[in-house]
Amino acid sequence: MVNLISTRDVNGKQLKYTDALLEGLAQDGGLYIPCEYPQISNEELNKLRGKTYPQVSFYLKDKLIGGDIPSGILKHLIDTAYSQPKFNSENSNTTPIRKVADNLYVQNLSLGPTAAFKDMALQQLGQEMNYVLDRDNKNLVILGATSGDTGSSAEAALKGLKKIVLFMLSPKVGMSDFQKAQMGQLTGGNIFNISVDGRFDDCQDLVKLVKGNPEFAHLGAVNSINWGRISSQVPYYFAGYLQATNSNSEMVDFVVPSGNFGNILAGYIAKRMGLPIRNLIIATNENNVLDKLVKTGIYEVTPSQITSSPSMDISKASNFERLLFDIVDRNPAVLKSVMEEFAKNGKVDLNKFGIREKLKKLGFSSGKSTHQDRLNVIKKLYDEAQTIIDPHTADGVKVALDKTRDIPVISMETALPVKFEDTIKEAIGFVPTREERFVGLENNLKGGAFHSIPIDAEMLKDYIRKNQN
Numbered sequence: 001m002v003n004l005i006s007t008r009d010v011n012g013k014q015l016k017y018t019d020a021l022l023e024g025l026a027q028d029g030g031l032y033i034p035c036e037y038p039q040i041s042n043e044e045l046n047k048l049r050g051k052t053y054p055q056v057s058f059y060l061k062d063k064l065i066g067g068d069i070p071s072g073i074l075k076h077l078i079d080t081a082y083s084q085p086k087f088n089s090e091n092s093n094t095t096p097i098r099k100v101a102d103n104l105y106v107q108n109l110s111l112g113p114t115a116a117f118k119d120m121a122l123q124q125l126g127q128e129m130n131y132v133l134d135r136d137n138k139n140l141v142i143l144g145a146t147s148g149d150t151g152s153s154a155e156a157a158l159k160g161l162k163k164i165v166l167f168m169l170s171p172k173v174g175m176s177d178f179q180k181a182q183m184g185q186l187t188g189g190n191i192f193n194i195s196v197d198g199r200f201d202d203c204q205d206l207v208k209l210v211k212g213n214p215e216f217a218h219l220g221a222v223n224s225i226n227w228g229r230i231s232s233q234v235p236y237y238f239a240g241y242l243q244a245t246n247s248n249s250e251m252v253d254f255v256v257p258s259g260n261f262g263n264i265l266a267g268y269i270a271k272r273m274g275l276p277i278r279n280l281i282i283a284t285n286e287n288n289v290l291d292k293l294v295k296t297g298i299y300e301v302t303p304s305q306i307t308s309s310p311s312m313d314i315s316k317a318s319n320f321e322r323l324l325f326d327i328v329d330r331n332p333a334v335l336k337s338v339m340e341e342f343a344k345n346g347k348v349d350l351n352k353f354g355i356r357e358k359l360k361k362l363g364f365s366s367g368k369s370t371h372q373d374r375l376n377v378i379k380k381l382y383d384e385a386q387t388i389i390d391p392h393t394a395d396g397v398k399v400a401l402d403k404t405r406d407i408p409v410i411s412m413e414t415a416l417p418v419k420f421e422d423t424i425k426e427a428i429g430f431v432p433t434r435e436e437r438f439v440g441l442e443n444n445l446k447g448g449a450f451h452s453i454p455i456d457a458e459m460l461k462d463y464i465r466k467n468q469n
């Protein structure tokens, strides 16, 4: 049985997977992480060669969950999560890699319903949550906030699930028509879209305000601090590795366009489980909190600026806490005091833990990219590899192109270009033809898809009260 502990719990109380799944953030403010990382042998890795993505995912999640969801049920949940036509997979390969330069591959994680890599983990999270709620005869009301991409991805994953009702706040200004239409078309049934007359920060503040009220303290969350989401990302790395190599004696490097540190953390866990990964390379945009952290050992909140890879616009990286827990030798008291200092001062010097040397030893390095870099890389890949990548993926590829590639490097494709046509046009001079499923999407935005409210917690509470059953 693989049990979980909170990074901040000095008593080290152990939880089962499904408890952590519904709880999300631990009550002490910490994040859940396995007591120990399950191991995968050379023989097991060989057995995964040639398997489909759902098969690889099932094998690894079964190990990570450690029996808390019966294997037969887990298999069914995963098959449902990645079934056609939700996943627009070619040759039923859910996460195909393609070569874009010498020893450089892009791994497509964005074939899901909203063309973003978040679909993959959220589809699985939705299935698992609904199963546990059904098992325990419970219902869950979720309140979330989105600046664009998470909203549609969560809604597509939770749409129609009988045990879950989702209220999603989004800012009235700032989202593209494409994003609005992606969300708007999912309104109805158990999905409620609420447009707040303010910015994304106002939406987040409203979520905090409402959840701080005892009547609404039970509201759930779907953000990437949920262990269920992180653990569903671990199989990406196995699937990519198995496609890029012929034998387990080969090593690969991964480059990950990073924001909240969820995706690359899953890569770290894959490495700790025994996957032959050499380096894990963090790619950031102009919001380079993580790049600075790796290079200086200082972790500092920096007000985020809006960029052309907006899903990586962060001021701090919540999931970094899970890696830091290992770096402080899994001492919850030390971790807790570090995170409290960080919360208080917005800054903490981690050099006292030898962080730079430790990160290096664990295989981490980093690089950053700018708007101009993104444009150049999109153009370069279009010209030289006849492929069009989105701006987030371009941040990763930029960092990959900057390094020597003596072994295969796999860079994660975290969204499809159709979501960011303005930037694509700026880079290559035209807007590529859309896939059938996205043609004219913006024109279908029906009136009434969004319920509009001012920045007013009382009005939000009323709306939830009226609609949560």
Ligand SMILES: *Cc1c(COP(=O)(O)O)cnc(C)c1O
Residues within 6 Å of the ligand: 116, 117, 118, 149, 224, 257, 258, 259, 260, 261, 262, 263, 264, 311, 312, 392, 414, 415
């Ligand atoms: C969320 C997101 C990221 C960042 O992923 P993290 O797990 O938060 O590091 C990168 N690219 C895209 C397109 C995203 O939506």
